[in-house]
Amino acid sequence: MGATNSKQATTVTLDLHVNEDKEEQSGIEQWVKESTEIRLMVTGKTGTGKSTLLNGIVGEKMFKEGETLKPETLTVDSHQTRRAGVDIIVFDTPGLQDGSGNEQAYLSAIKEKCVDIHLLLYCISMLETRSDLNAHNSAIKLITEALGPTIWENAVIILTYANVFERRLSDQGKNKIEKKDCFQEKINEWEAAARDSLRDAGVPNEIAQNVTAIPVGFAKKPHLVCQKYWLSNFWTESLSKMKEKAQAAMVKMSNDRFRNEEDIKPDDFDKDISDQPIVFKMLDKAVAAGAASAGAIVGMTTGALIGALLIGIPTFGVAAGAGLCLGGLIGGGIGSGGGAGVGLLVALYRRNKKKTKMMKMKKENFEQWVKELGGTPASVE
Structure with a gap:
């Protein structure tokens, strides 16, 4: 996953005159002023579509899609860009789930570099099976040991290749209702497995139980059988789980992408995912x-x-x-x-x-x- 040169977006200015409650007004203004940085950590097996995911949430073509690092590369890579006056730092941990290399060396690298993470995106392909659980159990244990159990308070389990999984259900001759049921069953299965892994790694149940799994698809295929706009759902869940001090920065950097459903044009999803809208009904x-x-x-x-x-x-x-x-x-x-x-x-x-x-x-x-x-x-x- 290689970084690309990112276009420089203009700073977004929002009229924050909210109401006559001076205390709330002052609090919001101060929060927005101080929220100027987003620190993301992404992890997942090589080839799980992390580049597409990150370009979609950041709103910049920050990474070359389809380009992956060698799985044996045990390092923590950091990439940085700036959008709408917000500094975005992404920490990538290639090879963590690929079962290669010295885990203790990786543990030290994560502890050293991944400081004050605002949101952890843990990627699992929907095409994986329960036989892949051991690799994820080890990775979750390593992350927990390196960053502490509270890192999972600000984490989302991302289920990639959802479009491919859905197509396989169609190939099996399942109708729309059956596909929806099977799709939700798969999401629930991975969500439950992730929560079990977290508890086994020593994460308190009150934290593990609140970790959610979100399906994501391909860049130019916005719809899933269970979601009309997967990118918008992913963006909203990420915002909700992000540390409070970074949430205002997330809104600022994405403000020019918000669209109402009735304003969507047919070609809005023919663009790069970094230019696609965040849609709400x-x-x-x-x-x-x-x-x-x-x-x-x-x-x-x-x-x-x-x-x-x-x-x-x-x-x-x-x-x-x-x-x-x-x-x-x-x-x-x-x-x-x-x-x-x-x-x-x-x-x-x-x-x-x-x-x-x-x-x-x-x-x-x-x-x-x-x-x-x-x-x-x-x-x-």
Whole structure:
């Protein structure tokens, strides 16, 4: 996987005037200002399509697709580019799952180079079988030993070659419903296997249980039997699992790629994957009645949908609150992309604040419980 010369994108400017809550306004502005870097680690067997995957998430043709490093090369390679004012550093670990070389040397290299990883992308081909599990068990154990079990809090299991697996189901004569069932069964199988491997490697169950598997396909084949736009699903899941300090940078670097489904053109997916849009379904415009501009409407509804995905609120009526704060305040020439970007930032900021508050409450409750037992918080693991 070789790096290519990347085009320099212009810096994205977002109108962050969100609402009249000065504390929240200040918090969002500071977060966006400080979020200027993304550090990705990618690992997977040689030939699992990592180049396509990375070009898709970064939005730059950063790697030559189809070019792989020799599996016996035991090293950690780093590649860097800059997009929309965001520095993107990618750490690649070729050969980790190929069962070659000195594991201890690799362990030292990962510890030395892969510092402060914001997101780990662990790639498995959907064409692999359970006989390949031993290699993955060893790799997961090595990563856990090198970077600690908490690295998996910010990780996604990527199931590549999903289009090929789907085609094989068609060749077996399965209809659409059967294909969908078999496809989901395969995803569940790999997700369960990965979680078992994590637990065996000493990763706490509360972390392992939250690691998810996402199928991804080929660059110019955006649809899967279980997903209409696999790239958008992959991008959203990656954003959700990324460390909070890098999430705003992720939105900034992708802001020019956001599209509503109704705005998609037939040739949008004939482009390189780095130029393809991140697509979201347009919500009912009637909900946006009273918003000040078309830009505000699009931004509000797209932001609301993504807010629902990220915050996990089941009903649109409540989830729309993530985007309603933008009504009449985005507009002003920002358009649908900018509106969606601001909507995302607001939704993420509120989710993160809520999560921090809940963790603080849990800690305070735990400390009170320990005191009631006659001990001190420091005396209990």
